[in-house]
Amino acid sequence: MFRLSAMFAIGSTLSVLAGCANAATIGFDFDATLSTGPLAGTSFSGTGSYDNQGQTGKGQEYFSLTSFDFTLLDSTFTKANIYQGGQAILNNGVLFTFTAALIPPPNSSISNIAFGFGGPHVIGYEMLGPNSFGSGSYTVAAAPEPAAFNIALLGLAGIAVGSFRLRKAKRSLLHHL
Numbered sequence: 001m002f003r004l005s006a007m008f009a010i011g012s013t014l015s016v017l018a019g020c021a022n023a024a025t026i027g028f029d030f031d032a033t034l035s036t037g038p039l040a041g042t043s044f045s046g047t048g049s050y051d052n053q054g055q056t057g058k059g060q061e062y063f064s065l066t067s068f069d070f071t072l073l074d075s076t077f078t079k080a081n082i083y084q085g086g087q088a089i090l091n092n093g094v095l096f097t098f099t100a101a102l103i104p105p106p107n108s109s110i111s112n113i114a115f116g117f118g119g120p121h122v123i124g125y126e127m128l129g130p131n132s133f134g135s136g137s138y139t140v141a142a143a144p145e146p147a148a149f150n151i152a153l154l155g156l157a158g159i160a161v162g163s164f165r166l167r168k169a170k171r172s173l174l175h176h177l
């Protein structure tokens with residue numbers, strides 16, 4: 001009987017841990033297209049992440065980006081190139097958009113550009129020279145979080161095993177009576 005109680009305790013603990021797993025680094029992917037200005041027609045993709053420590057899942061919440069990467073015209077931009085913003089914005093617990101104003105990396109092939117991701121889903125950029133403003137748009141999607149999913153599965157498996165053993169013990173007890 002003690003073994004059965006231990007199995008239920010382990011299963012319950014793992015299920016609770018799965019609920020606590022939302023204090024983690026959450027990754028996201030984005031796809032962008034520049035539609036006006038000198039870079040019109042240019043498309044690129046990137047990734048980012050944020051730490052959702054303290055997330056309530058209610059209303060609009062802001063979290064600092066922990067990583068940010070994309071390549072534009074053979075120049076790789078990272079979180080180190082962000083000089084303003086750098087936040088993931090969530091609405092009711094769901095990633096909605098992000099902000100980041102960037103300057104090009106040193107020795108970049110496009111050293112004459114200032115670039116910004118704003119909300120909702122708007123890109124703006126400026127290059128040196130006439131007619132140098134441009135804009136675009138981007139879509140963002142949260143990457144799946146496998147760790148929390150795996151912990152939840154372990155918790156459910158523990159509960160299932162405990163439940164099976166309980167039924168088996170009850171049948172054995174009824175058989176002996």
